[in-house]
Amino acid sequence: MKKRGRGMACGWYGIARTAAMDRAAVWVEIDDGGTLKVATGVTEIGEGVLTGLCQIAAEETGVRPEDVVLADNDTARVPEAAHAGATRMTYMIGNAVALACREAFGKFAAAMAGYWQVSPASIRARAGEVWVVGSPSQRMSMEHAVHILKKDRGIVIVGSGLFTSAHTALDPETGAATPWQSYVFGTQIAEVEVDTDTGEVQVLGVWAAHDVGRVINPQQVEGQIEGGVIMGVGHALMEAYSQAAGHTTTPGLAKYILPTTLDVPHVTSVLIDEPDPKTPLGVKGIGEPCLTPTAPAIVNAIHDAVGVRMTHLPATPERVLEALRLKRAVQPREQRKVA
Amino acid sequence: MPDPSGFDPAQPPTTRIATTVNGRRVARTVPLHYRVIDFVREELKLTGNKEGCGAGECGTCSMFVDGTLIKSCLAPVQKIHGKTVETVDDLDADKGMTVIQRAFHKCGASQCGYCIPGMVMAATATLRKRPEASLDEIKEGLGGNICRCTGYQKILDAVAMARDVLNGARPQADLDEAATDSFIGSRTRRLDAPAKVTGAIKYAADLWMPNMLHMQVLRSPHPHARIQRLDVGEARAMPGVECVLTCDDVPGVDNFGVFIEDQPIMARGVVRYVGEGIAAVVAETADIAREAVKRIRVTYDILPGVFDPVEAMTESAPQLHGFAPGNLCKHTRIRKGDVDAGLRAADLVVQETYRTSALEHAYLEPEAGLAYLEPDGCVTVMSPSQNITHHRHMLARILGRPINKVRMIMSTVGGGFGGKEDMLYQGMLALAAIRTRRPVRYVFTREESIAASAKRHPFSIDYTMGLTRGGLIVATRMVMVSDGGAYAMSTPGVMNKSAILGPGPYAIPNVWVDAIGVYTNNTPSGAFRAFGAFQSEFATESHLDLCAERLGMDPAQLRRLNLMQDGATTHTRQQLDRVAATACLDAALAAARWDPGVPHREAHGEPARVDLGGPGTRAPCTLGLGTMATDKETT
Numbered sequence: 001m002k003k004r005g006r007g008m009a010c011g012w013y014g015i016a017r018t019a020a021m022d023r024a025a026v027w028v029e030i031d032d033g034g035t036l037k038v039a040t041g042v043t044e045i046g047e048g049v050l051t052g053l054c055q056i057a058a059e060e061t062g063v064r065p066e067d068v069v070l071a072d073n074d075t076a077r078v079p080e081a082a083h084a085g086a087t088r089m090t091y092m093i094g095n096a097v098a099l100a101c102r103e104a105f106g107k108f109a110a111a112m113a114g115y116w117q118v119s120p121a122s123i124r125a126r127a128g129e130v131w132v133v134g135s136p137s138q139r140m141s142m143e144h145a146v147h148i149l150k151k152d153r154g155i156v157i158v159g160s161g162l163f164t165s166a167h168t169a170l171d172p173e174t175g176a177a178t179p180w181q182s183y184v185f186g187t188q189i190a191e192v193e194v195d196t197d198t199g200e201v202q203v204l205g206v207w208a209a210h211d212v213g214r215v216i217n218p219q220q221v222e223g224q225i226e227g228g229v230i231m232g233v234g235h236a237l238m239e240a241y242s243q244a245a246g247h248t249t250t251p252g253l254a255k256y257i258l259p260t261t262l263d264v265p266h267v268t269s270v271l272i273d274e275p276d277p278k279t280p281l282g283v284k285g286i287g288e289p290c291l292t293p294t295a296p297a298i299v300n301a302i303h304d305a306v307g308v309r310m311t312h313l314p315a316t317p318e319r320v321l322e323a324l325r326l327k328r329a330v331q332p333r334e335q336r337k338v339a
Numbered sequence: 340m341p342d343p344s345g346f347d348p349a350q351p352p353t354t355r356i357a358t359t360v361n362g363r364r365v366a367r368t369v370p371l372h373y374r375v376i377d378f379v380r381e382e383l384k385l386t387g388n389k390e391g392c393g394a395g396e397c398g399t400c401s402m403f404v405d406g407t408l409i410k411s412c413l414a415p416v417q418k419i420h421g422k423t424v425e426t427v428d429d430l431d432a433d434k435g436m437t438v439i440q441r442a443f444h445k446c447g448a449s450q451c452g453y454c455i456p457g458m459v460m461a462a463t464a465t466l467r468k469r470p471e472a473s474l475d476e477i478k479e480g481l482g483g484n485i486c487r488c489t490g491y492q493k494i495l496d497a498v499a500m501a502r503d504v505l506n507g508a509r510p511q512a513d514l515d516e517a518a519t520d521s522f523i524g525s526r527t528r529r530l531d532a533p534a535k536v537t538g539a540i541k542y543a544a545d546l547w548m549p550n551m552l553h554m555q556v557l558r559s560p561h562p563h564a565r566i567q568r569l570d571v572g573e574a575r576a577m578p579g580v581e582c583v584l585t586c587d588d589v590p591g592v593d594n595f596g597v598f599i600e601d602q603p604i605m606a607r608g609v610v611r612y613v614g615e616g617i618a619a620v621v622a623e624t625a626d627i628a629r630e631a632v633k634r635i636r637v638t639y640d641i642l643p644g645v646f647d648p649v650e651a652m653t654e655s656a657p658q659l660h661g662f663a664p665g666n667l668c669k670h671t672r673i674r675k676g677d678v679d680a681g682l683r684a685a686d687l688v689v690q691e692t693y694r695t696s697a698l699e700h701a702y703l704e705p706e707a708g709l710a711y712l713e714p715d716g717c718v719t720v721m722s723p724s725q726n727i728t729h730h731r732h733m734l735a736r737i738l739g740r741p742i743n744k745v746r747m748i749m750s751t752v753g754g755g756f757g758g759k760e761d762m763l764y765q766g767m768l769a770l771a772a773i774r775t776r777r778p779v780r781y782v783f784t785r786e787e788s789i790a791a792s793a794k795r796h797p798f799s800i801d802y803t804m805g806l807t808r809g810g811l812i813v814a815t816r817m818v819m820v821s822d823g824g825a826y827a828m829s830t831p832g833v834m835n836k837s838a839i840l841g842p843g844p845y846a847i848p849n850v851w852v853d854a855i856g857v858y859t860n861n862t863p864s865g866a867f868r869a870f871g872a873f874q875s876e877f878a879t880e881s882h883l884d885l886c887a888e889r890l891g892m893d894p895a896q897l898r899r900l901n902l903m904q905d906g907a908t909t910h911t912r913q914q915l916d917r918v919a920a921t922a923c924l925d926a927a928l929a930a931a932r933w934d935p936g937v938p939h940r941e942a943h944g945e946p947a948r949v950d951l952g953g954p955g956t957r958a959p960c961t962l963g964l965g966t967m968a969t970d971k972e973t974t
Binding site for chain 2: 174186
C-alpha cells in the first residue's frame with residue numbers, strides 16, 4: 001500500500017569560519033575599456049559566487065558584470081580571502097568586493113567631478129556609462145572616462161576592501177562565545193509517499209524557506225537550495241559510507257548510492273530577501289543552511305505517513321520495512337484485526 | 340621481478356586506431372589497453388568530457404559513437420576504429436553554443452560543471468531521439484548521469500526549454516539574458532557557464548605541461564599497522580621511474596592539520612587507516628608509476644584496530660596517537676542554566692537516540708593536481724583545494740622553505756562540499772616537483788578518492804528534552820559521540836559546530852551539550868557541507884516531531900512557541916539582533932499550504948490531512964514504465 005505524509009523541520013546556521021576570526025581582502029582597479037579588475041584569493045567551488053561578485057562589482061562601480069575580470073585563486077598574485085566553504089563566499093568576499101569597489105568608485109567619482117567641475121556626489125555610473133545627475137551634456141562611456149583619467153590626468157583608479165566577521169572562541173567549560181556574527185534561519189516541509197510493501201520512500205515535494213540576506217542572484221540561490229535539498233534526500237534515504245573492520249564496503253559509485261533525476265522531488269524555494277543589518281552589503285549565505293532541515297523533514301513525513309520513527313539514517317527501504325514490521329508486532333491484537 | 344604476464348609498462352602493446360572525431364579523421368597508435376576516454380582525453384587532448392568514476396556509473400564521460408551515446412570509460416578503444424565519435428568539445432560544430440547548451444546557460448543548470456558535459460550529451464541524445472520528450476522521458480534520458488551540485492531541477496528546466504525552442508514552441512529570444520535595471524538581485528546568467536557547458540573549462544586532470552611526469556601512490560591495505568620495512572629499491576630501478584618518495588624525503592616538519600597537527604604527508608612508521616598514503620612513485624607514464632607501486636615491498640606488523648568510537652574511549656582500546664589518551668580528539672561542551680532542575684520541573688520528558696551514517700561527498704571530480712617548479716625556485720601546486728591559504732602555510736613548513744617560495748593555485752573545482760578542504764596529496768605533489776624539477780600530475784581514481792578522502796562524521800546522539808504541557812522547551816540535553824577516524828582533520832571544528840547549533844534555533848533556558856569526537860582506525864572524518872550541524876539538527880528536528888506527537892500538537896505550532904525571536908540569546912549566550920526564524924516558518928507553511936495537526940493523525944483518530952498532492956509536488960515515479968525504456972540504447 002502507498003501512503004503519503006508530510007513533515008517539517010526548522011534550522012539555523014552560523015555563517016563564516018568556525019576556527020578563527022574570519023577575513024577576506026580584495027583589490028580592484030577600474031581598468032582600460034571601462035572594465036574592472038577584481039583580485040581576491042579564492043575562487044568558487046561551483047556555487048556561482050564569481051558571477052555574484054561580478055554583479056556586486058558592477059552595481060557598485062557602474063561597469064557591466066561581463067566587463068569584470070576576476071583575478072582569483074592564486075596565493076602569489078592576489079590578497080588573502082581564506083577558504084572556499086563555511087557559507088562564507090558571498091558573505092565574506094561579497095562584502096569585501098563591495099568595500100573595495102566603493103573605495104575605487106569614490107576616487108573615480110572625485111576624479112570625474114574634477115574633470116566636469118561638479119560635486120563628486122553628482123556623479124553616477126551604470127552599465128558602462130558615467131554621467132552627472134541632471135546634466136544631459138555631461139555623460140560619457142566608462143571606457144572614455146578611464147581613457148581621460150589615465151591619459152590626461154595620470155590617474156589609475158584602484159581600491160581595496162577588507163571584511164572581517166566577529167568571532168570569539170568557545171569557553172572550554174561553558175561554551176560561551178560569539179562564534180559567528182550572522183546566522184541564517186530556515187524551514188523546510190517535505191511530502192513523501194511510502195510503499196508499505198517495499199519500504200521505498202519517494203520524496204514528492206519540498207518547500208524550503210530561508211532567510212538568505214540580500215539576494216544577489218535568485219537563480220543561484222535557488223540552485224544552492226535545490227542542490228542542498230537533493231543532497232539531503234540522498235543523506236536521508238540512500239547514502240551510507242560503510243566499513244567493515246576499517247575496510248570500506250562502498251568503494252565506488254556502484255555501491256555508494258546517490259540520488260538521480262528519478263529521485264528528485266519538486267523543490268519550491270522561498271527566499272526571505274532581508275538585508276543583514278550587520279554588513280555593508282547586507283548579504284548572507286545559503287550553501288550549508290539549505291541542507292540541514294531536509295533529512296529530518298523527510299523522516300518526519302515518513303512518520304506522518306506510516307507511523308514509524310526513522311531515528312537511524314539513512315532510512316533505506318530495508319530499515320523502513322523493519323520498522324513497519326516492529327510496529328505491527330507491538331500493536332495490540334485487536335488493532336491488528338482491524339488493520 | 341618482471342610482471343609474470345609479460346606486460347612491460349614502459350613499452351605496452353599498442354594498437355592502431357583510425358577514427359573520425361568531431362568531424363576530423365585521426366589515426367593514432369595507442370596502448371592496447373586504452374579505453375575510448377583515454378584515446379580522446381590523453382591522446383587527442385580533448386578534455387571536454389570528464390572521467391568521474393571509471394565504472395559507467397556517473398555518465399560524465401558520455402560521448403556519441405556513430406550516433407549512439409556510450410559511457411566512454413567502459414568502452415575499449417578498439418570500439419571506435421572506423422567509427423565516428425562526437426565529444427562535447429565540438430558539439431556546436433564551431434557555430435557557438437547549441438540550443439541545449441544555451442538553455443543550460445540561461446537556466447543556471449551548471450554549478451561546478453564537472454557533470455555538465457555528460458549531461459549535455461545525454462540531453463542531446465534524448466532530444467535527438469525524442470524531440471517532443473515529456474518531462475518523465477527527459478528524466479529517464481538523464482537517469483544515468485549523476486550531478487551532485489544542482490539537484491537536477493535546473494538541468495531538467497534547461498532540457499525542457501531547449502526542447503521547446505527547438506520545436507518552435509518558444510522563441511529563441513527566451514535563451515537570451517533578460518533585461519534588468521539592477522545587477523544585484525537579477526538572474527544574471529552564470530559567467531562561467533559557457534565554458535562549462537561546452538567543456539572548455541579545465542579542471543586539474545585536464546591540465547597538461549610539456550615534460551610532465553605522472554604520480555601514483557602506494558596506499559595502506561591495513562587499518563592499523565607498524566611499517567617494519569619499506570623497500571622501494573625495485574620500484575626505483577624500473578625504467579621510466581623518476582623517483583620514489585617516502586616520509587624520509589620530507590625536508591621540513593612533517594606534521595599538519597587544520598586544528599591538530601597529527602598527520603604526516605606520507606605514513607611515518609605507522610598506518611592508521613586503509614588508504615593512507617605510504618609512498619609516491621613519479622614516472623614517465625601513469626602506467627609505469629602504477630606498475631612501480633606494485634613493486635614496492637612493505638613488511639607490516641599488524642596492530643589491533645579500533646573501529647567504534649565508544650569502544651575507542653575504553654581503557655583497553657588500542658591508542659592511535661600518543662598525545663590523545665583515550666583516543667579523545669575533541670570534547671566540546673555547552674552548559675547553560677541547570678538542565679537537571681529543568682528536566683525535573685518539566686511536565687514531559689522525552690528521550691530518544693539518533694544515529695547518522697558516515698557519508699561520502701561524491702563530488703564528481705576525483706582529486707587531481709599538477710605541481711611544477713618556477714624558474715625562481717618557487718614550487719607551485721595547482722589543485723582543486725578549497726583552502727589554498729592554509730595549504731600554503733602547512734606546505735611551507737612541511738617543505739622547509741620560505742612561504743613565498745610556495746604557491747598554491749586553486750584549479751577549477753569539480754565539486755567540493757568540504758571534501759577538498761583538508762590537505763591530502765598536495766604535499767606529495769610539491770615534493771615530487773621539487774625532487775624531479777619537472778611538472779608532475781596526479782589524478783585519483785574514484786576508488787582511491789573514496790578510500791583516501793575524509794567523510795562526513797557519523798554521529799550517535801542521546802537526546803533528552805523536557806517540555807511544559809503547553810509545549811515550551813525547558814531543558815535540552817544532547818550527548819553526541821562521533822567517529823573522527825584516524826586523523827583529526829576538521830573534527831574539532833565539526834564538534835564545535837554540531838554543539839553550538841545542535842539544540843536548534845529555539846529559546847531554551849537550560850542546555851547541556853557534549854560533542855565528543857574520537858580517533859578510530861576508520862577513514863578519517865572531515866569537513867562536509869553543514870559541518871556537524873547536519874547531524875545534530877537532524878536529531879533536534881526529529882525529536883521535536885516526536886515531542887509534538889506526545890503533546891498532541893501541530894509540529895509547526897510547537898516550533899512557533901519556541902523559536903528564537905529578535906534579540907534572542909543563543910545557547911552560547913550570544914545576543915542576536917534580528918532573528919527571521921518565524922518569518923521562515925510562516926513562509927514555508929504558506930508555500931506548502933500546510934494543514935495543521937498532530938503528526939500521523941490516523942493514530943490519534945484525527946481526520947486525514949488535506950494538503951497532500953497539491954501544487955509543488957511531482958507525480959510518483961513509476962520506474963521502467965516510461966516509453967524511453969522500450970528502445971533504450973545499449974553501450
